[in-house]
Amino acid sequence: MAEAVLYENDGPVAWITINRPEARNALNQAVRSGLWDGLRRFVADEASSVLVLTGAGEDVFCAGADLKEMAELKLEVPPPDYAPYLGRNITVPKPVIAAVNGAALAGGFLLAQMCDLCVAADHARFGITEARWGRGAPWAAPLPWLIPPRVALELLMTAEPIDARRALEIGLVNRVVPAAQLREATQSMALRIAANAPLSVRASKALVYASASLGWAAGLEEGDRLFEPVYRSEDAQEGPRAFREKRTPRWTGR
DSSP states (O other), rough: OSSSSEEETTTTTEEEEEGGGGGOOOOOHEEEEEEEEHHHHHHHHHTTOOEEESSSSSSSEEEOOOOOHHHHHHHOOOOSSOOOTTTBOOOOOOOOEEEEEEEEHHHHHHHHSSSSSSEEEEEOEEEEOOGGTTTTOOOTTTTTHSHHHHHHHHHHHOOOOEHHHHHHTTTSSEEOGGGGGGHHHHHHHHHHHSOOOHHHHHHHHHHHHHTTSOOOOHHHHHHHHHHHHHTHHHHHHHHHHHHHHOOOOOOOOO
């Protein structure tokens, strides 16, 4: 049998692919375990600066939890470590991009939501379908931070998916591209990020998430704290030096 989750390196970019297209890339035990392993591998992978999360096939990014498995287990409240949730039960300081190749529903929506950036194929759809099946979506609590609250309410209460263009309009998605260009467009974005100073990139990610729970003044103070080691790093001297010498910076992450 094929692995449920694949991990590959493409230059400084790591790709994790949910590989159950025959089951709509649903989150069964094998997929959840594979995602945990893949994310931990990426965190420890010094050669990889950016991670892309995607699904196999052309139709579905991830359809959410495997309802057949859920019915067999008679699962009630999912445990905290049921599946990895970036920033909640696993810390990934490096950037993560969702490359949404099709429908992202329920837990699949969660996977797209939890990533730092999102590139979607033009036929992708996004839906929080839990209300349709009597399940819950407590993981959607950060959603009104990403999109307008009334749109979040509509998604949660109607259980009706939206298309990629609508997702772009409301800010859930960064870019929409033709399906055939999804890999190339996402890799290009990842390489652009990987070319920048790694300490600056990681501090930028930390700042944005910290600001979600802090007020204006506290957010500025947290920004000072996060970026002070960046200013004091060797890379902070390398950048201006490379500019002066008209060459590409050689980042060391120190």
